[in-house]
Amino acid sequence: MDVLREVLTQVREGKTSFQPTGPSEDEIRAFQPIAKALVYADKRDYLRCRALREHRTSNSFYINVYVVSGLTYQGELFLENAPQPLQSEAVSVDPTGTPPPQEDIFDFKPNFLGFGVNLNALWRWFRKRGRS
Numbered sequence: 001m002d003v004l005r006e007v008l009t010q011v012r013e014g015k016t017s018f019q020p021t022g023p024s025e026d027e028i029r030a031f032q033p034i035a036k037a038l039v040y041a042d043k044r045d046y047l048r049c050r051a052l053r054e055h056r057t058s059n060s061f062y063i064n065v066y067v068v069s070g071l072t073y074q075g076e077l078f079l080e081n082a083p084q085p086l087q088s089e090a091v092s093v094d095p096t097g098t099p100p101p102q103e104d105i106f107d108f109k110p111n112f113l114g115f116g117v118n119l120n121a122l123w124r125w126f127r128k129r130g131r132s
Contacts, residue, residue, distance in 0.1 A: 004037045008071060008079050011047055016067040028054075028061050035062030046075030 007018070018038060020031035035051060039062070042049045048068040053060045071079070 003033050004041060005079065007034055007037045008041060008046060008075055011067050011075075012071055012079065018065040018067075019063065028063065032062060035065050038065045038067070041075065044074065044078075045072055046078055047071050 018031075018034055020027045038047075038049050039051050041047050042051075047070065050066045050068060051062050052064040052066075054063045
């Protein structure tokens with residue numbers, strides 16, 4: 001959340017181009033959380049951006065992200081309402097930018113002699129495995 005808030009603040013201040021600090025693989029790897037935060041912000045309609053990936057290696061790292069438009073109304077609301085972490089509190093950031101799983105409306109857990117299977121979780125596992 002800190003990376004997302006920091007990137008959106010930079011966009012609000014007028015920054016439109018994001019790239020690694022240098023061409024080395026370590027610098028490109030260090031840039032990935034920033035790029036992923038920008039792509040996540042685009043998916044959440046906080047801004048509009050174009051992300052470019054490298055294709056020389058199998059890693060397909062982000063190498064440039066260009067902000068096409070400034071913050072949207074949703075982006076401004078996010079910055080205004082985003083909780084501020086305490087200075088002494090360690091904040092963990094999900095580097096993939098994926099939202100937490102939603103709670104299931106129907107919960108299928110058949111049991112037999114105290115042992116059960118969560119069919120919802122099994123279904124999500126099969127779907128995730130199919131995408132990889």
